[in-house]
Amino acid sequence: MRWAATSGLRWRLVRVAVAICLVVLATACADTHPPGSEKTRLVIFHVNDLHGEIGYLPRMAALIEAERRVNPDVLFLSAGDNFIGNPYVDQSDPRGEPMLQLFNQMGLDLMTLGNHDFDYGQEALRRFVSRARFPVLCANVLVLPEGIISQPPPFAQLRTRGGLRIAVLGLIQIDGTRRLPDCHPDHLQGLVFYDDIQTGCHYGFLDGNNDLFIALTHLGLGRDKVLAQAMTELDLIVGGHSHTAMDRPLEVGGTLIVQAGSHGRYLGRIDLEFDEQRLVSRRARLLDLQEAGREDPAVAATVARIMDNPKLKETVTRMEVPLEGKVELGNLATDAIRVGLRLDMAFYNAGGLRVNRLAGEVTLADLYALHPFGNEIVVFEMTPSDIRSLIRYDVEHVAPLDLQVSGLSYTLVTAPDGGLRDVLLLGMNDAPLPEGRVFKVGMNNYMASVYRFDRRGPGRSSHRRMVDLMIDHLRGDVNVLPLKARRSRIRREGV
Amino acid sequence: MKVTVNDVVIVVHRGATVLDALRRYSPQAAERVLTGACRVEDDHGYLVATDGALSEGDRLTVEDPPT
Numbered sequence: 001m002r003w004a005a006t007s008g009l010r011w012r013l014v015r016v017a018v019a020i021c022l023v024v025l026a027t028a029c030a031d032t033h034p035p036g037s038e039k040t041r042l043v044i045f046h047v048n049d050l051h052g053e054i055g056y057l058p059r060m061a062a063l064i065e066a067e068r069r070v071n072p073d074v075l076f077l078s079a080g081d082n083f084i085g086n087p088y089v090d091q092s093d094p095r096g097e098p099m100l101q102l103f104n105q106m107g108l109d110l111m112t113l114g115n116h117d118f119d120y121g122q123e124a125l126r127r128f129v130s131r132a133r134f135p136v137l138c139a140n141v142l143v144l145p146e147g148i149i150s151q152p153p154p155f156a157q158l159r160t161r162g163g164l165r166i167a168v169l170g171l172i173q174i175d176g177t178r179r180l181p182d183c184h185p186d187h188l189q190g191l192v193f194y195d196d197i198q199t200g201c202h203y204g205f206l207d208g209n210n211d212l213f214i215a216l217t218h219l220g221l222g223r224d225k226v227l228a229q230a231m232t233e234l235d236l237i238v239g240g241h242s243h244t245a246m247d248r249p250l251e252v253g254g255t256l257i258v259q260a261g262s263h264g265r266y267l268g269r270i271d272l273e274f275d276e277q278r279l280v281s282r283r284a285r286l287l288d289l290q291e292a293g294r295e296d297p298a299v300a301a302t303v304a305r306i307m308d309n310p311k312l313k314e315t316v317t318r319m320e321v322p323l324e325g326k327v328e329l330g331n332l333a334t335d336a337i338r339v340g341l342r343l344d345m346a347f348y349n350a351g352g353l354r355v356n357r358l359a360g361e362v363t364l365a366d367l368y369a370l371h372p373f374g375n376e377i378v379v380f381e382m383t384p385s386d387i388r389s390l391i392r393y394d395v396e397h398v399a400p401l402d403l404q405v406s407g408l409s410y411t412l413v414t415a416p417d418g419g420l421r422d423v424l425l426l427g428m429n430d431a432p433l434p435e436g437r438v439f440k441v442g443m444n445n446y447m448a449s450v451y452r453f454d455r456r457g458p459g460r461s462s463h464r465r466m467v468d469l470m471i472d473h474l475r476g477d478v479n480v481l482p483l484k485a486r487r488s489r490i491r492r493e494g495v
Numbered sequence: 496m497k498v499t500v501n502d503v504v505i506v507v508h509r510g511a512t513v514l515d516a517l518r519r520y521s522p523q524a525a526e527r528v529l530t531g532a533c534r535v536e537d538d539h540g541y542l543v544a545t546d547g548a549l550s551e552g553d554r555l556t557v558e559d560p561p562t
Contacts, residue, residue, distance in 0.1 A: 051546075115548075173548070175509065182510050182548065221537065222550040242537075243513075243547030250539060262544045374546075378508045448508055449518035458496060461510025 330404025
């Protein structure tokens with residue numbers, strides 16, 4: 001088994017990491033509450049899956065600061081996926097910089113890696129981690145020499161002013177079949193990921209040295225429950241990934257599981273009380289930031305500065321010849337998918353295109369308007385017969401010629417009464433597609449979910465968004481003239 | 496990947512979100528969730544966002560659209 005074969009190496013790494021991990025977040029000032037003298041309070045604030053949404057952060061900062069003023073023992077944790085979803089964050093220079101500025105300003109104590117934290121590529125993540133004033137944890141990744149990021153610490157140990165010893169272990173979600181997080185594999189080169197639960201169990205020893213043992217995870221609630229069953233040593237799992245708004249904690253065994261929804265709408269708050277360093281009470285809830293009134297003025301000023309990002313007005317390309325209508329823009333979109341993901345073919349429903357003309361200076365803002373839904377592209381393996389079933393569904397349930405394509409052209413052969421008799425498929429060389437061959441076909445996740453068609457297997461998300469593929473495509477050399485040609489037509493047959 | 500929506504088994508692509516599963520179950524139900532007319536919950540009754548990640552075996556509940 002892969003795990004067993006590399007466990008020796010892993011444990012050497014773990015020992016090195018343990019040394020690194022004497023991460024002293026410890027606010028090592030004079031003890032205000034000598035252990036044993038009275039009950040000690042600890043408040044943990046947590047967020048997850050912000051996805052670049054920064055609008056609520058000034059309110060979040062105000063709540064955290066208010067607690068810090070009255071309580072020296074406050075922790076602020078992020079359970080990952082801070083990036084992807086807000087163009088002002090995604091298109092900043094460097095990418096993701098606003099999250100770094102804001103987390104540093106708000107005094108984030110610890111973060112664990114989420115799958116989308118790799119979406120800008122490893123170089124961007126390396127830069128983020130190197131400038132973060134907080135450790136970024138991940139126990140179940142091994143960085144090989146060809147990897148770009150530094151080996152993340154698997155855990156951190158903290159000591160509060162009240163003398164409490166806390167261990168925080170970081171774990172990231174792994175797809176069971178690929179053994180990779182849900183992220184485009186190009187961004188994960190040189191990284192080896194290990195099973196989340198098995199890895200977590202190797203760190204059970206942290207329980208013996210600490211008063212509180214927390215797993216800061218990006219696994220999703222379902223997997224957090226499995227972790228709680230496997231690691232009964234854990235006092236608390238602060239999770240993310242499934243975007244679950246846990247307005248009350250879930251207790252599994254003796255472990256409390258919490259998660260704070262997504263996109264910054266909620267701030268999680270956990271109140272813990274210790275008597276002689278023994279955890280005696282715990283309470284967890286969500287604070288709805290829509291209802292929180294006060295903002296931290298300094299954080300609000302940073303957010304305002306970030307939202308005034310001139311980058312979105314930046315020209316991506318200049319189109320001397322305009323592209324107009326669903327056919328031309330559909331050709332552009334499907335070419336972006338096919339080329340960007342190195343697929344055989346791509347499809348896009350015309351209804352998914354929200355702008356009818358691209359001309360002159362095309363800005364990032366124009367492209368976000370063209371693809372406002374953050375649709376990801378899903379890849380299927382399909383034979384020509386499967387492809388015909390997709391086109392047939394579209395003709396019968398949406399409209400003839402609604403489907404825009406790249407990597408092939410198609411002709412709908414119709415009877416005099418308008419009924420569909422056949423779908424003829426031609427490859428890029430204008431030859432019929434070989435019937436037995438299996439092609440890699442991309443389409444947006446709306447089509448992947450709603451359309452009914454035959455395919456070889458359930459398909460897989462590429463973890464690339466349409467808007468990002470389009471931006472990359474237009475930054476390359478795009479010849480507009482071939483995009484003017486229609487790639488689908490109708491041939492009406494006589495009786 | 497198999498999940499259930501209102502106890503109906505739904506096969507979705509790997510890496511699918513809550514919204515993908517809802518659309519596969521019923522595009523109308525998905526639309527109602529997107530417009531805020533109803534909410535989608537997991538098997539513990541927690542509110543989940545439409546862009547939340549799914550795992551094998553997840554169980555979702557959504558109010559069925561009026562017939």
